[in-house]
Amino acid sequence: MEILMAILIGILFMTATYLMLSKSLLRIIIGTGLLSHGAHLLLLTMGSLKRGAAPLLGEHAEAYVDPLPQALILTAIVISFGVTAFFLVLAYRAYQELGTDNMDRLRGKEGHE
Amino acid sequence: MSLLHLAVLSPLLLALLIPFLHKHFRNIHTGWFLLPLPAVLFGYFLQFISVTRHGDTVMESLPWISSLGIDFSLKIDGLGLLFALLITGIGALVVLYSIYYLSPEKEKLNTFYIYLLLFMGAMLGVVLSDNLIVLYSFWELTSFSSFLLIGYWNHKERSRYGAQKSMLITVFGGLSMLGGILLLYIITGTFSISETIAMSNEVVNHPLFTATLILFLLGAFTKSAQFPFHIWLPDAMEAPTPVSAYLHSATMVKAGIYLVARMTPVFAHSGTWVWLVAGIGVITLFWGSFSAVKQTDLKAILAFSTVSQLGMIMSLLGIGAAALHYGTIKDGYYIVAVTAAVFHLINHATFKGSLFMVTGIIDHETGTRDIRKLGGLMNFMPITFTLAIIGTFSMAGVPPFNGFLSKEMFFTGMLRVAEMDIFSLETWGILFPVIAWSASVFTFLYSMIYVFKTFTGKYQPEKLEKKPHEAPIGMLVSPVILASLVIIFGIFPNVLSHNIISPAMGSILPSLLADGESFDVHISHWHGFSPELFMTLGVIVLGLLLFKTLSKWTGIYRIFPERLSLNHLYDGGLEMIEVASRNITKTYMNGFIRTYLVYIFSFLIFILATTMIYKDAFKLDFSNVAPIRFFEVVLVLIMAVSAITILFAKSRLTSIILLGAVGYTVALFFVIFRAPDLALTQLVIETVSVALFLLAFYHLPQIRRNEERIRFKLTNALISIGVGAIVTLIALSSHSNKMFDSISQYYVENTYKKAGGENMVNVILVDFRGFDTMFEITVLGIAALGIFAMIKLRMTRGKEQE
Numbered sequence: 043m044e045i046l047m048a049i050l051i052g053i054l055f056m057t058a059t060y061l062m063l064s065k066s067l068l069r070i071i072i073g074t075g076l077l078s079h080g081a082h083l084l085l086l087t088m089g090s091l092k093r094g095a096a097p098l099l100g101e102h103a104e105a106y107v108d109p110l111p112q113a114l115i116l117t118a119i120v121i122s123f124g125v126t127a128f129f130l131v132l133a134y135r136a137y138q139e140l141g142t143d144n145m146d147r148l149r150g151k152e153g154h155e
Numbered sequence: 156m157s158l159l160h161l162a163v164l165s166p167l168l169l170a171l172l173i174p175f176l177h178k179h180f181r182n183i184h185t186g187w188f189l190l191p192l193p194a195v196l197f198g199y200f201l202q203f204i205s206v207t208r209h210g211d212t213v214m215e216s217l218p219w220i221s222s223l224g225i226d227f228s229l230k231i232d233g234l235g236l237l238f239a240l241l242i243t244g245i246g247a248l249v250v251l252y253s254i255y256y257l258s259p260e261k262e263k264l265n266t267f268y269i270y271l272l273l274f275m276g277a278m279l280g281v282v283l284s285d286n287l288i289v290l291y292s293f294w295e296l297t298s299f300s301s302f303l304l305i306g307y308w309n310h311k312e313r314s315r316y317g318a319q320k321s322m323l324i325t326v327f328g329g330l331s332m333l334g335g336i337l338l339l340y341i342i343t344g345t346f347s348i349s350e351t352i353a354m355s356n357e358v359v360n361h362p363l364f365t366a367t368l369i370l371f372l373l374g375a376f377t378k379s380a381q382f383p384f385h386i387w388l389p390d391a392m393e394a395p396t397p398v399s400a401y402l403h404s405a406t407m408v409k410a411g412i413y414l415v416a417r418m419t420p421v422f423a424h425s426g427t428w429v430w431l432v433a434g435i436g437v438i439t440l441f442w443g444s445f446s447a448v449k450q451t452d453l454k455a456i457l458a459f460s461t462v463s464q465l466g467m468i469m470s471l472l473g474i475g476a477a478a479l480h481y482g483t484i485k486d487g488y489y490i491v492a493v494t495a496a497v498f499h500l501i502n503h504a505t506f507k508g509s510l511f512m513v514t515g516i517i518d519h520e521t522g523t524r525d526i527r528k529l530g531g532l533m534n535f536m537p538i539t540f541t542l543a544i545i546g547t548f549s550m551a552g553v554p555p556f557n558g559f560l561s562k563e564m565f566f567t568g569m570l571r572v573a574e575m576d577i578f579s580l581e582t583w584g585i586l587f588p589v590i591a592w593s594a595s596v597f598t599f600l601y602s603m604i605y606v607f608k609t610f611t612g613k614y615q616p617e618k619l620e621k622k623p624h625e626a627p628i629g630m631l632v633s634p635v636i637l638a639s640l641v642i643i644f645g646i647f648p649n650v651l652s653h654n655i656i657s658p659a660m661g662s663i664l665p666s667l668l669a670d671g672e673s674f675d676v677h678i679s680h681w682h683g684f685s686p687e688l689f690m691t692l693g694v695i696v697l698g699l700l701l702f703k704t705l706s707k708w709t710g711i712y713r714i715f716p717e718r719l720s721l722n723h724l725y726d727g728g729l730e731m732i733e734v735a736s737r738n739i740t741k742t743y744m745n746g747f748i749r750t751y752l753v754y755i756f757s758f759l760i761f762i763l764a765t766t767m768i769y770k771d772a773f774k775l776d777f778s779n780v781a782p783i784r785f786f787e788v789v790l791v792l793i794m795a796v797s798a799i800t801i802l803f804a805k806s807r808l809t810s811i812i813l814l815g816a817v818g819y820t821v822a823l824f825f826v827i828f829r830a831p832d833l834a835l836t837q838l839v840i841e842t843v844s845v846a847l848f849l850l851a852f853y854h855l856p857q858i859r860r861n862e863e864r865i866r867f868k869l870t871n872a873l874i875s876i877g878v879g880a881i882v883t884l885i886a887l888s889s890h891s892n893k894m895f896d897s898i899s900q901y902y903v904e905n906t907y908k909k910a911g912g913e914n915m916v917n918v919i920l921v922d923f924r925g926f927d928t929m930f931e932i933t934v935l936g937i938a939a940l941g942i943f944a945m946i947k948l949r950m951t952r953g954k955e956q957e
Contacts, residue, residue, distance in 0.1 A: 043780055043781035046783060046787075053799065059878040060871050064749075080882070083824065084882065086830065087890065088889050092829065096831055097830075097915035098913055115833055117928065121935075130848065130851045134854050
């Protein structure tokens, strides 16, 4: 399962990178979304998969899966949501004000360095 | 923390109080609060004379970073004490003078005195530190505070230029010196100056010796404005005159002299040291005095004169270092150069300090320092005139002032160079007295120009801004004290010789002394009809002759083209560096976010791949894997297909839906991998995200993909595949290399015991790692504020168009 997940994570990172390198702002945002999915799965996979019960003491199991990556991912999900929301509004407002979402045209003027 | 440490740090501590004092005692000039400090410190340091005159030293150490051999250790010996007395003594006089010079209504006095105190503390630190790293720290602090003081009138373009120039040059030297210090540490294994001196034999024979020596000298030469680094000093004259009097005549520029004197016992056994210090010194001496003659600004004359005099002291130290090779000679035949150096150091501080103050008075009372506008001031300012006469005649080397005595000794030292038979001085040594003598002629000449062009000749009231009159008494006190010292040291030079000069020489040439011995210094006025006397007479006669015929020969200054001058080189070089770095930056900072992402991703691939190869980290281990069930494979496929399809999606809606599909599949994976909290969160968040995307969907334009060229796509594809591959490899390796047990067991065991919760993930979030969660909420808050601000923001440009 871990091997399979590793390949899937690779695919997620690849598509995310490709989208982020494109010129359209919307595609870049979608790219960051995919990137965070990939990162979350990577964290989870690194902590080994399915080695025990869900990390709830009420389960009274012999072994539990690693709770630490889960805590990390929970934080990361929320943060990436914040970033995505921020990005989207940024793109929306930039388009409204400047009339484009093409990154090449959003460079700023010459001399504004 | 000894009293000595407190004394060194006291200026810095007082600097903290200055803003408070300035604010609450508006009607008292801030300078009055300062004045007691240097005066008390001067008294404090004076009592150490009784210690150092017997060749003893005081050492106080305060552990700082002991593990690296860096301790805040202070040492008082003859040399350090001499400088400490100069710094505090001249400091007190300068503060007194500045109280009358700077008007409390017009100037920002609090900042001025803070800078001055910073400088004073830094200087004391430089001359009293026994640890090279501490010395270096204080050394840089003098550069910074000097920068602030030169640029004090920061509304003036020339001030800012001068400040930057001095900063660039002295900090360059400072960094070189740091390199030297580190090399020296490699050789000796200690930062302590006393210990380094004790190991001088090892230093001289080490292969790094020459590099160390040159780096140290770069530090000293830039600070002491030696040729060709002297160009910053004339521009530093933009500083208020009290600053020039303090920093650029008496103290800061002498830090380089101090360094050379201090390091003489370490380096002096090499011919390179003797030749470089003496040679550069004598060139500076000549070039400074030669350039001073053509100046028309009184302060510029003094600036070049300072350059020249510093060169003179430097050359004397260099020659004095050669005396170490005649270790057995006790009669002081060659040592006289060191005596002259120390003596002249004191004399220069007295006469140059008073001359700067006189210049300040002239500037203050007439509104100009241009000698073409000045003239005939003798009748208006008799006291100032007298002070100027004393200062300049001492500088010119005329009896009975102290400058005459040190100038005579200087000639003696130079004449004796020609008699030395080491380092090929027997062939080239004769150049030293020749250059020294001709430089002295120019010294005499500019001294005469300074005093006679200003105070005699035709009075030109129409060119002056104000009607000249004598300065207020407060402004005259300090120069009068300095001028009296000029006369006192001139007539009774031996008040200094045993108390100050001899102990200082003991620190410069310690190896010539046995225990309990000290140099027997005796300075006398009359040596009979010696060559030195005739040299002085020659200087006076030729100098007067040149002064009378000044207008006939000043044309030679125009022969040397401006284009080739060092200043031109500096300005051009600076501009070239700016242009070149801007161009280089432009090549990679092109403003496209994609370019930067390409850099980031390429670097990511590169650094991770090389690390993995270098560390041989890649490992594949199939033994310890979880089983795969059929529907899991289906989920993996769904996810991979959706992710890849996004790349080819033509419409926005499709991409958004596909992204949603990936997100929900992730939630399903969380269920499979036994992470119920994650699954719930992911579901909620994904739903909100998709809603948000759809909201923005109405407003964002259609995705146009046909704009992108093939090559563009190919690079993107290549980088993307690289990133994907490297992440997969890392995921595989991290799964296969389990080097230590997970730390999670701690949480499993303690979740209930310590936090009373049963859901481990929740307990970790709100309890064990509670701060993380708090900051996470902060991040969300910031994002929310940002979004709110963006929605509220209406660009003014848009409004105008409406």
